[in-house]
Amino acid sequence: MDVKPCDGWVHTLSEQTLCFTGKVLMDGEWVIRKDCEEMIQQFGANSKPDFSRKITVVVHGDLASQLVTDSHREYSKKLVLAAREREQGHHVCVVDGNGFVDLIDGNPAPCRELQRAQGADDGVFVLARSGDGILGGPLHRRKVGQHGTGALSLDLDHLDRGTRAHEATIAALIEHLAYQQVEVRGHARNAPRFDAGWSRADDIFIAEVKSLTGASEDQQIRLGIGQVLDYTHQLQLGRTDIRVCPVLALEKRPTEPRWTSLTEANGILLTWAPVFAGC
The missing domain is CATH 3.40.50.10190 (BRCT domain)
Known part of the structure; x- marks a missing residue:
């Protein structure tokens, strides 16, 4: 070999x-x-x-x-x-x-x-690695297929656009952090299924990524907040040796500015493509 x-x-x-x-x-x-x-x-x-x-x-x-x-x-x-x-x-x-x-x-x-x-x-x-038991292997952008035509073509087209936007946001996040020499990783085998994770020194960041294309913006953001808080809570249960930092990464800036203060109040970093401020 x-x-x-x-x-x-x-x-x-x-x-x-x-x-x-x-x-x-x-x-x-x-x-x-x-x-x-x-x-x-x-x-x-x-x-x-x-x-x-x-x-x-x-x-x-x-x-x-x-x-x-x-x-x-x-x-x-x-x-x-x-x-x-x-x-x-x-x-x-x-x-x-x-x-x-x-x-x-x-x-x-x-x-x-x-x-x-x-x-x-x-x-x-x-030696251990930062994020052991939480962060899995390197994360790569997945290929997204196109659904065929049919009676549900309109709904599936919306789903496809949302999925492509989701994967494009993940790809942009990977590129953004790679520029800083930070490797983006998936979730570990027995960890909650967050979308992306990385480490800086002793801090572990886990991110839920949400596209806002073809979907209710409020619904997507509410869902992302709930998911990332749940994942963080699961990972911190009974552990004092790590600090998990929740991140909600959006496809673009949300229409309503209130989401920034809401996420800050709950310890979540709200960021969006293409700049991903704070990451």
């Missing part, structure tokens, strides 16, 4: 050669290595028990943000070797249990950053 530079994501299991550090924590349940090895075969991947230069992905069974220090234990040794390979210019991707499940489900998984522990040749940090 041709080795491509890592862009921070493992996009597929196909043609990968995996090495497992042991059992893998998959959505709260430990799965033994043998069962994991059987899972990946149907996706065109294979595995090897020992680390070598043929390995393209190491699956770290525990969660991220853990310090691995005991080089005599098998899982530690493999991560230390992966870190050494990276230092020598041969990038080996590392995913955790959540990332492994993402790949099994056909979604990209974040390639984990490794960091040497200060003063320890055999110590490696497996």
Whole structure:
């Protein structure tokens, strides 16, 4: 397989050669290595028990943000070797249990950053990413099809225009944030289905995007406010380690200025294309 530079994501299991550090924590349940090895075969991947230069992905069974220090234990040794390979210019991707499940489900998984522990040749940090459990893989503009003609052609035409406007607004938001070197991502596998998300330092932004074409403007904005408040509430429940910032991104400036004060009063950033002020 041709080795491509890592862009921070493992996009597929196909043609990968995996090495497992042991059992893998998959959505709260430990799965033994043998069962994991059987899972990946149907996706065109294979595995090897020992680390070598043929390995393209190491699956770290525990969660991220853990310090691995005991080089005599098998899982530690493999991560230390992966870190050494990276230092020598041969990038080996590392995913955790959540990332492994993402790949099994056909979604990209974040390639984990490794960091040497200060003063320890055999110590490696497996680092978390901002937005873990909330932000999923990179978000791309979807292609929107055109409905055929028929008795419902008028309604479907309105739906198409609204959908195209929705996707165009998402594309504009992606471009706007990419200019600032901020990657827009979808929702994580088990997170609420918000339209777009990104992080800045420790702050996580989740956005609901609403088109105003061919629809009741008031209805669309009310719906967006309710959705993004609900998503934020779900994500903050029982968590004090993150700050989730709700965003309502519109296709264009709303006709009535009252929406700005209403959203501000509820802690929502209201913004719209093409400038996306505040984002």
